[in-house]
Amino acid sequence: MTSPRTLYDKIWDAHIVEEQQSGNSLIYIDRHIIHEVTSPQAFEGLRMAGRPLRRKETILAVPDHNVPTTEDRETRVDSIESKTQLDALERNCKEFDVDYIPMMDARQGIVHIVGPEQGFTLPGTTIVCGDSHTSTHGAFGALAFGIGTSEVEHVMATQTLILKRSKNLRINVDGDLGLGVTAKDLALAIIGNIGTAGGTGYVIEFTGSTFRNLSMEGRMTVCNMAIEAGARAGLIEPDQTTYDYVKGKPKAPKAAAFEMAVNYWNGLKSDPGAKYDKEVFIDATEIVPQVTWGTSPEDVLPITGVVPSAENISDPEKKASVERALEYMGLKPGEKLTDLIVDKVFIGSCTNGRIEDMRAVAEVAKGRKVADSVEALIVPGSGLVKLQAEQEGLDKIFIEAGFDWRQPGCSMCLAMNADKLLPHERCASTSNRNFEGRQGAKGRTHLVSPAMAAAAAITGHLTDIREL
């Protein structure tokens, strides 16, 4: 009898090609997603060494970081450098015969939204991408994590990675989320609880009724932010919700193969009595809508809170960090968070660019108007999300309310395209990082849920959605 294992242990064990003397393992990689920013040097490496792709059919390529989100996107790439990367992706995919979704294809979108939509993301698989938010795919019970470009090349050439087993961290959340409290608030509250380095060295398994009751979209939002808690990967055990989502997707197994797969996937759960290296328990009913005030995702507070002070922090480095964040964000201790005036609102990204997010925004936007002082963008995470939203008539609600309804891409999440904040502009954003300069040099980001972002767009300031 083997001892009880966690979900992570099971997926890991099922992918060991070889255990090495050093304590590392050679781990097989089932799925590889690539985009334009972190792949060119990997292809170049292969070319220089004369190495082929080991299994080209395990790769899916889609441009997302640099693509323009305006209607005239085909001719609007913001710089020669962006164009060079986009062209390089297309050229490399042609040369190496990789499945490539071009910018003007209806399926194009953010890698972490496209993978699941295409059924490329499957439970029990190992999935990598040269992008830290690859953790998103953990929502399917897949071991999914971001890698650097050298590792991208390693996977391309060998279909494996040399890895050390991570520790197991269980985050259990039970109970129902309150009115106006979403998966994003849950994710932010978890990061606030354990800190941005709380998950370093661990893979997080999210357990408990709160995650079981989340849709796949909500689960993806939570796993997406696992990296902001320092964990390379987040995991949620697959269940009927997962299977219902996967079924019928273009690249998902069909008919008898699907039944066989479900049978295998049903075994993807932690055994009773499995040991975790660390466990955290959170009561969902205590979580209220969250907002970040600083320049790290752990700088998070309930929307009912006030800007904190550095005064009582004894650790000099932590104190300096808070002082720096306050200055960067242009905030004074004691200010009410709901008093902060926003210039821009960004709704989208691999964290919150899915159909459920669009619906949540529409619910708030319906019959209301974006404040005159606010520029508000809604960027669907993929062409298919856009299509679905338009079929549901959401685009009309957005446009009528004064939101700018865009083409899919990473957009203002990371300012690698024309969508960015100007210096000192304050933004309520549904993205995942509030680092200095993340949304544009000197831009000020407040991370919130889609509903909270929409509410801020309407009122012109950070707003408690429960009071709108």
Add this chain to the structure above:
Amino acid sequence: MDKFKSIRAVAAPLPMINIDTDMIIPQKHLKTIERSGLGQYAFSNIRYHDDGSERDDFILNQPAYRNAEILITGENFGCGSSREHAPWALKDLGLKCIISSSFADIFYGNCFKNGILPIKLPQEIIDDLMKDAQRGANAIFTVDLENLEITRPDGDVIKFEIDGFRQHCLINGLDDIGLTIEKDEKITAFEQQQKIQQPWLYE
């Protein structure tokens, strides 16, 4: 890859916590299809004024630390994105060794692929090394990867630990892709086995 055996160099103190990859290299400089030439952009948001001139308060701009090859810094260094542009930029800037109490996982792994040695030590020791590093041009440390030792400016020796395989690859400048390709038979055997258990992954 460059070999890393032992270096003797100035260490610069950068006592900030949570230095993220956007701070190490802002995203606007990721639009390259090369690995080289990124050193000029390393830390650019804290290294330069808006007009492009250097900020005197940034440690690596100060004369004593211009040739620093070691960086001593606060916890959770390299958090954020997976961009390997971060170690590419640090390496191109001349940094070969980063010492901190903790690193983000992806960044930590990326360092080894680029001939940079990241060393994790307890916070108390980091505090001492940070003080040492404030001695300007006299903040000369030796980092010996073969013997896993740091020699402080006053001659004290501190031991550190590193994964044996990574140590081996770094000392010998080995490309681990080449090493893994030698395991081709085992990888193929794995695939044959997996194809039986999960045929849908091979359709």
